[in-house]
Amino acid sequence: MAGDRQELLDSFYHQHGPCCAGCDWWRSLNSMAGECHAGPMVAGVDRTAPLNIHGASRAIGAGHVMTLREHVCGAFKDEFDWASLPLGYRRRIGAPLTEKGRIALATTQGRETGGGVDG
Ligand code: SF4
Secondary structure (H helix, E strand, C coil): CCCHHHHHHHCCCHHHHCCCHHHCCCEEEECCCEEECCCCCCCHHHHHHHHHCCCCCCCCCCCCCCEEECCCCCCCCCCHHHCCHHHHHHHHHHCCCCEEEEEEEHHHHCCCHHHCCCC
C-alpha cells in the first residue's frame, strides 16, 4: 500500500511540477496530505492551519506543519536521483527518462536556476 501511495504521489509531482508531493522535505501521511520537515516543529494548533482545519475536535500534538500535496513554497527542493529508479517505474510516473530530459524539465520549471515558486 505504501508503494502504491508513493507511486501516486510521484506521478502527481511529475504531472504538476514543483509541489510538496515531489519535495525532499515532505513526508506523506496519505495520498493527499503530508508533513513539511523544512522547518521546526510547531504547536498542534498551527500544524493543520495550511489544510484549513481549525478547531479540530481531537487535540493534535506538536509536530511538523501539514500541507496538501499540490502546495509549493520557495523552499521546494528536489535533489532525488530519479534516474536511480527502474525504467518501468519512471515510465509509469512520467519522470524524465534521460538526464537531458531531466535538465530540460528542471529548467522549464525554474529548478536549475533557483527560481522557486511561492505559494
Ligand atoms: S514545497 Fe515547501 S511547504 Fe512543501 S514540503 Fe517543500 S519546503 Fe515544505
